[in-house]
Amino acid sequence: xxxxxxxxxxxxxxxxxxxxxxxxxxxxxxxxxxxxxxxxxxxxxxxxxxxxxxxxxxxxxxxxxxxxxxxxxxxxxxxxxxxxxxxxxxxxxxxxxxxxxxxxxxxxxxxxxxxxxxxxxxxxxxxxxxxxxxxxxxxxxxxxxxxxxxxxxxxxxxxxxxxxxxxxxxxxxxxxxxxxxxxxxxxxxxxxxxxxxxxxxxxxxxxxxxxxxxxxxxxxxxxxxxxxxxxxxxxxxxxxxxxxxxxxxxxxxxxxxxxxxxxxxxxxxxxxxxxxxxxxxxxxxxxxxxxxxxxxxxxxxxxxxxxxxxxxxxxxxxxxxxxxxxxxxxxxxxxxxxxxxxxxxxxxxxxxxxxxxxxxxxxxxxxxxxxxxxxxxxxxxxxxxxxxxxxxxxxxxxxxxxxxxxxxxxxxxxxxxxxxxxxxxxxxxxxxxxxxxxxxxxxxxxxxxxxxxxxxxxxxxxxxx
Numbered sequence: 001x002x003x004x005x006x007x008x009x010x011x012x013x014x015x016x017x018x019x020x021x022x023x024x025x026x027x028x029x030x031x032x033x034x035x036x037x038x039x040x041x042x043x044x045x046x047x048x049x050x051x052x053x054x055x056x057x058x059x060x061x062x063x064x065x066x067x068x069x070x071x072x073x074x075x076x077x078x079x080x081x082x083x084x085x086x087x088x089x090x091x092x093x094x095x096x097x098x099x100x101x102x103x104x105x106x107x108x109x110x111x112x113x114x115x116x117x118x119x120x121x122x123x124x125x126x127x128x129x130x131x132x133x134x135x136x137x138x139x140x141x142x143x144x145x146x147x148x149x150x151x152x153x154x155x156x157x158x159x160x161x162x163x164x165x166x167x168x169x170x171x172x173x174x175x176x177x178x179x180x181x182x183x184x185x186x187x188x189x190x191x192x193x194x195x196x197x198x199x200x201x202x203x204x205x206x207x208x209x210x211x212x213x214x215x216x217x218x219x220x221x222x223x224x225x226x227x228x229x230x231x232x233x234x235x236x237x238x239x240x241x242x243x244x245x246x247x248x249x250x251x252x253x254x255x256x257x258x259x260x261x262x263x264x265x266x267x268x269x270x271x272x273x274x275x276x277x278x279x280x281x282x283x284x285x286x287x288x289x290x291x292x293x294x295x296x297x298x299x300x301x302x303x304x305x306x307x308x309x310x311x312x313x314x315x316x317x318x319x320x321x322x323x324x325x326x327x328x329x330x331x332x333x334x335x336x337x338x339x340x341x342x343x344x345x346x347x348x349x350x351x352x353x354x355x356x357x358x359x360x361x362x363x364x365x366x367x368x369x370x371x372x373x374x375x376x377x378x379x380x381x382x383x384x385x386x387x388x389x390x391x392x393x394x395x396x397x398x399x400x401x402x403x404x405x406x407x408x409x410x411x412x413x414x415x416x417x418x419x420x421x422x423x424x425x426x427x428x429x430x431x432x433x434x435x436x437x438x439x440x441x442x443x444x445x446x447x448x449x450x451x452x453x454x455x456x457x458x459x460x461x462x463x464x465x
Contacts, residue, residue, distance in 0.1 A: 007163040009061035010101065013125040016044025016071035016085035018151030021131030024077035025144070036144060038134040041151045042072025042082030044127030049098055049161075051115035052091040058161050060091075069125065072151060075133045085127055093163050094118055095244060101158040108160055112362075123359065124159055128152035131392055137403065147400035149392045155384070167205060167219035168338045170242045171289075172274070173251035174266050175222075176258075178291040180204065181321035182251065183220040186331050211328065214335035219245065243278060246341040247334065248286040250314075254301040255292050263290070263301040264308050271312075285337060287315045289330060294320035369413055371420040378427040379417060379437070386413055390430050 019041025026034025047069050070085035096115050099108040113122035131149030138145060171179040187206025204220040221242060242248065250270060254263045267288065275282035288309035290302045302318050309316040315333060319326035366384035374380045389407050394400040408414060417428065417437055426437045 007058060009058045009161045010065065010106065010158055011061050011090075011161065012066045012156065012158050013047040013090075014066075014068050014156035015046045015125040015127035015154035016069040017153050018042070018044050018128035018130040019072035019074040019082035020151045021133040021136075021148035022075035022077055022080075023134045023146060023148040026078075036134040036138060037077055037079050038148050039075030039077070039079050039081040040133050040136075041075045041130030041149075042084040043130045044072045044151075044154050045069030045085030045087045046123045046127045047125035048087055048089045048121050049096070049113070049115065049124050050089050050091050050121040051094045051096060051118055053094050053118040055091060055093040058092060058096070058163055061161060067125075069127055069154070071154075072127065072130050074151070075130070075148070079133075079135065081133075082130055084130075087127075089121075090124075092161055094120075095164045097162045097164060098122065098124060099160040099162070101160055103157065106158065112159065123362075125154065125157070126362075128154040129388075129392075137399075142399075145399060147394055147397040147403070149400075150394060152388050152392055164244045167245050168216040168341075169247040169249050169334055170219045170221050170245040171249045171251055172221050172242060173270060174253065174257070174261070177251045177253035177266075178321045179220045179251050182249075182289070182291065182319070182327070183208075183218055185321050185324055185327055187218060208331050208334065210332045210335035212332065212335065214339055216247075216335050216338040218249070218334075242274070242281060246285065247337055248274075248281075248284050249289055249330075249334065250286055251289045251291050252305055253292055254290045254298040254305060254318075255295050256301070263305045267305060267308055285341065286312075287317065287330070287334065287337070290316070290318045291321055293318040294323050294325060367411075369411070369416050371416050371422075373420070374429065375427075377423075377425065378429060379420065379422050381413065381417070381428060381430045386411060387431055390433060395433075 021041050022038035024036065024038040026037050028034060047067055067088060067090060069088040072085045073082035075082045092115065094115065094117065098112040098115070100110050100112055101107065102109045112124060113120075115122070129152040131151045134145045134148045137147065171183060173179055183204060183206045186208040206218050206220070207215055208218050209215040250267065252263050252267050253261075256262065271282065274284075288305065290298075290305050292298065293302055306316045306318070315337075317326055317330045317333070319330055321327070366388075369381065369383040369386055372380045372382075386408070389404060389411070393404045414437075417426075422428070422437050424438055428435045428437050
């Protein structure tokens, strides 16, 4: 049977394009000079990712990788606005991290969101803004604007979805130490169990309940080996799931397994791999569990492991997954520790809804203007907002082009060019278009700029909101 657990997916998302604004004038009987009445274009739909507690994997994104929201419709005369496009909601498991991917290397560039609560959502591909109709461009000197804005094309990009298990406690250890047997004993989970290494290929979740009535979610994480933090074995693929758990249950096979390993060395090896993967994991609350203590000749290994665990300040339990010995005490202790950790987390206040912050970060990136010298008197301007202005302009309409120049001044582009060193007559390139800069003549000439500035020449500024 094919494995249906999927915890990492790359998908391509694009919001809907905005509809074009309308250039129209009233045409009614007995109204010879009706004013402008062009409606706005509808906004394109957005692609939204939402955390759904009913989902347990990213299997929906294993075979389908492209997602598009609906486009907005065009505005019409008589102030009739276009219809907004419908949003597209993509549902993912709670605990999904969303990252922007670099378009060239397809490696994570920055985090967009971390959906840790049911119903939490974030816009990953905003719909394009609808173009404004000519009713918006009336001024005291422009009574009959004969232009409107085009709709904004939506941005298309790749994102990474990574699911991290939302468990209270994670069972970690070498392969075949009995983690799956323990979770099967303490919960209703029924993982695959066999006497060969790497039987568990996907994490298993189970709810354990103590006699006191306290319960916690335990995750059986596939076995780790030496070098896991460097990607050996199933290392990186499953170490990420331990990051979210509040408590680590470190399971050690005191028999040494088929290889005759030393229990204390196994214990130290796994702790070293956890610390190498993420230093914070070394400080995570940990309970050490000596498994298979019902077998003969395990007393010495058990006592040596107990001494090592207690020397590190960890609570220690000797158990047997086969007979159930010691498991009730282990579950009670785990439940109490999880309850304590939950109480500590609650004292820090409720989790913040970071959706607005992520939106502000995206808007701030959109407003950034970057100016770079390409030639002696030629400059390349990039920035989502300024490029959007160019795209939405009707270049066959002189009034629309004049209005664009006004917007350039308002968003700070002229100041950015002057600060970077542009002078009147220089060529300014935005996308595939070129303009002539009309600025101050007292800016530094190219010959006055240091050699180490000529290639960089980057200015970042905030544009109009």
